[in-house]
Amino acid sequence: MPKLPVMIHGFGNVGKNVLQALEASPDMQCIGVLRRTVSLGARMHELRGVPDFSDLDNLIGKVGKPAVVFVCGPSRKVPEDAARYLAAGLHTVDSFDIHSEISSLIGKLDAAAKASGKAAVTAAGWDPGTDSVLRALFEAMAPTGTTFTNFGRGRSMGHSVAARAVAGVADAVSITIPTGGGRHSRLVYVLSAPDATQDAIRRDIAADPYFNSDPLEIRFVDSKETLQAVADDSHGVLMERTGASGFSSNQQLRFDMRINNPALTGQVLVAAARAATRMAPGCYTLIDIPPVALLPGERLDNVARLV
Amino acid sequence: MPKLPVMIHGFGNVGKNVLQALEASPDMQCIGVLRRTVSLGARMHELRGVPDFSDLDNLIGKVGKPAVVFVCGPSRKVPEDAARYLAAGLHTVDSFDIHSEISSLIGKLDAAAKASGKAAVTAAGWDPGTDSVLRALFEAMAPTGTTFTNFGRGRSMGHSVAARAVAGVADAVSITIPTGGGRHSRLVYVLSAPDATQDAIRRDIAADPYFNSDPLEIRFVDSKETLQAVADDSHGVLMERTGASGFSSNQQLRFDMRINNPALTGQVLVAAARAATRMAPGCYTLIDIPPVALLPGERLDNVARLV
Numbered sequence A, B: 001m002p003k004l005p006v007m008i009h010g011f012g013n014v015g016k017n018v019l020q021a022l023e024a025s026p027d028m029q030c031i032g033v034l035r036r037t038v039s040l041g042a043r044m045h046e047l048r049g050v051p052d053f054s055d056l057d058n059l060i061g062k063v064g065k066p067a068v069v070f071v072c073g074p075s076r077k078v079p080e081d082a083a084r085y086l087a088a089g090l091h092t093v094d095s096f097d098i099h100s101e102i103s104s105l106i107g108k109l110d111a112a113a114k115a116s117g118k119a120a121v122t123a124a125g126w127d128p129g130t131d132s133v134l135r136a137l138f139e140a141m142a143p144t145g146t147t148f149t150n151f152g153r154g155r156s157m158g159h160s161v162a163a164r165a166v167a168g169v170a171d172a173v174s175i176t177i178p179t180g181g182g183r184h185s186r187l188v189y190v191l192s193a194p195d196a197t198q199d200a201i202r203r204d205i206a207a208d209p210y211f212n213s214d215p216l217e218i219r220f221v222d223s224k225e226t227l228q229a230v231a232d233d234s235h236g237v238l239m240e241r242t243g244a245s246g247f248s249s250n251q252q253l254r255f256d257m258r259i260n261n262p263a264l265t266g267q268v269l270v271a272a273a274r275a276a277t278r279m280a281p282g283c284y285t286l287i288d289i290p291p292v293a294l295l296p297g298e299r300l301d302n303v304a305r306l307v
Helices: A013-023 A041-047 A056-063 A075-087 A099-116 A130-141 A157-164 A198-207 A224-228 A261-276 A299-306 B013-023 B041-047 B056-063 B075-087 B099-116 B130-141 B157-164 B198-207 B224-228 B261-276 B299-306
Strands: A004-009 A028-034 A068-071 A091-094 A119-121 A144-151 A169-180 A183-192 A216-221 A234-245 A248-260 A282-284 B004-009 B028-034 B068-071 B091-094 B119-121 B144-151 B169-180 B183-192 B216-220 B234-245 B248-260 B282-284
Touching (some): A004 A013, A013 A028, A068 A075, A091 A261, A099 A282, A130 A144, A130 A248, A130 B130, A183 A224, A198 A216, A234 B261, A261 B130, A299 B099, A299 B130, B004 B261, B013 B028, B013 B041, B028 B261, B119 B261, B130 B144, B130 B248, B169 B224, B198 B216, B248 B261
Parallel strands (some): A068 A091, A119 A282, A183 A216, B091 B119, B119 B282
Antiparallel strands (some): B169 B183, B234 B248
């Protein structure tokens, strides 16, 4: 079957994993990667043979117009980047992960998508994303009750970035450790800058909004290599709901996953891109999308196989 | 908020649990139960104050027109019953559970639903149903791999009915026991009729299509009471997928639930009824429905809360 042409905006951890998931997919082909600095030399292999560009017009001129853009820059940049691509007449998908700002982002992208007759799928990773689908499904199954989403043990990209932004921190890795009941502690490995004091770093990380409500332990390391040795991509979730269906209590629902974090994010974005081409113009999260629309192939074939 | 008026067709195990789930729901009200014999005396309490009728015109004349019908008769009767209600201008939901016949049922109900401008949600229990959603989601997350759906330990309503239909069986309860890798053994408790021979019953159950491909043990009991003592509603599923996202193997996804079986089926049907009122005319399974449409309340409120 002819493959849908798509492009990747931003070539960090998520963008690289989207590229691999696209190469493994039967129905999409990455025609180009857009990033600030085009590739030279040593890391060319990460592009897996796909050409990279620093400008959309240049990309379209060389390899044609993509149907979908994977918006893989930092979350803070997603609202502006996705709106721009929608205005250019392209579907967008992103893994925007600032939970408290998803509603306003939906409003912004919904207007941009409808204005250009395209679809945007936002917050499409695993949390927010596939975990959100499970939270919705679990509530439908047992409407009265409590859901705990327990993250980890694993490296939190968001918390690591926040720790790295603290003055005097040269580099940092933040590990999320579940302590039960949907609560977590943070273990942060820090490589300090030469002129920094550990006490100031401890104080500033503890005061950061990402860290100030959870138990925190900071461990200083003495080299980039020691830090890299704790920075693998393993992560996981244990989601537990105990509740009642009708008047029947003790309904026990559990979802447990142990995964490579950016690989799953990249794969979910590829599924979301497929859905974007099947939805009416507008902005959607994963709970707004029929699950069958995430899969390659015809709806009724998948229904016959999976239902 | 004003509650959506709905009715229940068929008042067996599933119908009774739908009634309880409706009583616990914030947005729907059961205005009537339709069944062959209207209720008298001792079991009136099961109706929980809801009037019952033996005829749709009579029900509508007395309590008004419902928006949705819960089609809760035996699966074999669902195609005919649901099509008739759709033709009468009512949305339908059912928990049809014969996996191999779902595709043809969708074709039939889709035509009937579109002809009357209504929606049908079919195969809406937990398997087929919510398990189907998980199978689809797990495939989207890790497209290469294997999913095992392990049922039980619990009482299979379908296998119990099949065993009861064997000549010489007065009553039977069939327990499904998972043996790993999505395979199962069956433990069937049988109360034989006075003139029956155990060897013939063993032979005929073993030859039945419900039983002939799995390890089977039959235990004869000597009273209805002994049989009832093993017939509780507990059931469960362990769904396991190991696969790859992109080129990253060892993605481990598990869903484990331990539930009251008919209570969950009734609750999922109530969620499906809500979705039926929100979908365009046509026939849907749960994997064709945005998860948010299963929940009471406004879409964007649920997105803000759950995504």
